[in-house]
Amino acid sequence: MxxxxxxxxxxxxxxxxxxxxxxxxxxxxxxxxxxxxxxxxxxxxxxxxxxxxxxxxxxxxxxxxxxxxxxxxxxxxxxxxxxxxxxxxxxxxxxxxxxxxxxxxxxxxxxxxxxxxxxxxxxxxxxxxFKWVNDTIPYTEKKDMMVWRGGAYRALRREMIEKIWDHPLCNVGQTNKPVEDMPWQKEHLPIEEQLKYKIIFCPEGNDVATNLKWVMSSNSLCFMPKPRYETWFMEGTLKPGVHYVEVNAPYDDLGEKIEYYSKHTDEAQEIIKNANQHVARFQDxxxxxxxxxxxxxxxxxxxxxxxxxxxxx
Incomplete structure (x- = not known):
């Protein structure tokens, strides 16, 4: 490819x-x-x-x-x-x-x-x-959990993965290469498998979250801390509660928010609709x-x- x-x-x-x-x-x-x-x-x-x-x-x-x-x-x-x-x-x-x-x-x-x-x-x-997905799974038919896979090489992501890797409502793991002998080291999870989850985590890495664009083009809900960096995608214009769900850095509100948006599907789908509309600005x-x-x-x-x-x- x-x-x-x-x-x-x-x-x-x-x-x-x-x-x-x-x-x-x-x-x-x-x-x-x-x-x-x-x-x-x-x-x-x-x-x-x-x-x-x-x-x-x-x-x-x-x-x-x-x-x-x-x-x-x-x-x-x-x-x-x-x-x-x-x-x-x-x-x-x-x-x-x-x-x-x-x-x-x-x-x-x-x-x-x-x-x-x-x-x-x-x-x-x-x-x-700038990757988009054609997500055919309705939000209401997805798993009531949050998913994430990615590299955790810098302190911000290492701190994050150590705090949430074993959360019962999360399927998250690092895919570092070379493989590290850590309980949160997991296999790569294809995008089509991640789309089976209601919530997809989008943490920043070296700069912006690489998966943010395709997640916001899907029928899944984006969870992330308030972004610190922006690219051509204009991440600085994204509003919490409108385009994504903001979680705090200690992640002590994570379980509560996963449960809330798993049950309040109308609110979740309104945020997803707004996210999709933002993505549409970049598809011409x-x-x-x-x-x-x-x-x-x-x-x-x-x-x-x-x-x-x-x-x-």
Whole structure:
């Protein structure tokens, strides 16, 4: 699967310039008919820098952007660099770091707090993060339990798994590699098996919870602590009790809330409906591509590189 994905991506990036000129025109025509409020709201959310700024000395010219260790990140950015000249320069970071640089930089994730403006969100590593599911199991027919599988390499997840791994209403476990001799080390559980549970836990790891997107596209209910980081998915706009159920870090309210939402199915399904509606904002491929282009266009314009945009509508 990975090989096929990478092969398609490399072939796409090898297409001739006239294809990207055509694609640019297609996106610009779509811009005239799309939901302008949605476009503007999301663009302003991703790109918070208000003022003009000099090109950061750390910025890389399009012609010099290299794959490095982040192949998926590289491909996701490269897909939209075709719309700019080879001399256009962008500062970017490939990886899970959530540091806020002193200069505007394209990041996959940033902390949810004031003063994060220099971290400009871009849709990076999207194959891993932007997965949706077609869940055919009604909420009322799922198990009255919470499920989770994932890596527990950092302190936050280690503390979490140690506290809840043996909870009678939970089927949770770490899938660390190499395997650790811990009672909470468990086998991988496929997504289709996790969808049989009413509640799926979405704890943050290096940054955001990787499973959050597919969970919110399902008929299961998302449980998680209040998010600290956000990506293109705009986790900072999610509201507890509206899009997900918030649990506290000590997890002493976990059993009570699992029991409550297992019984109060109408309330649970209303939250799930809201979560599904949030997911729908990211399922229009033309809007997604247009927003990626607009983020880079705004970066070029704000850094005085208007002439480095290769095509014009």
């Amino acid at each position: 990975n090989a096929l994905y990478y092969a398609k991506s490399f072939i796409y990036n090898a297409l001739p310039s006239f294809f990207f000129r055509w694609k640019y025109g297609q996106l610009k025509r779509f811009e005239k008919t799309c939901n302008q409020k949605e476009l503007d709201t999301r663009l302003d959310y991703y790109f918070k820098v208000q003022n003009k700024y000099p090109i950061p000395k750390e910025a890389t010219a399009v012609k010099d952007v290299k794959r490095g260790k982040g192949t998926a990140y590289f491909l996701d950015l490269k897909e939209f660099l075709h719309y700019f000249t080879k001399e256009a320069r962008f500062a970017y970071y490939f990886g899970d770091d959530t540091n806020v640089n002193p200069y505007p930089t394209l990041f996959k994730a940033r902390p949810i707090r004031n003063g994060n403006e220099n971290s400009i969100l871009f849709k990076l590593n999207k194959r891993r993060h 491929e033309m809007m997604e591509d247009l927003l990626c282009l607009k983020v880079l266009e705004r970066y070029a314009e704000c850094s005085g590189q208007e002439n480095e945009i290769k095509f014009r509508a």
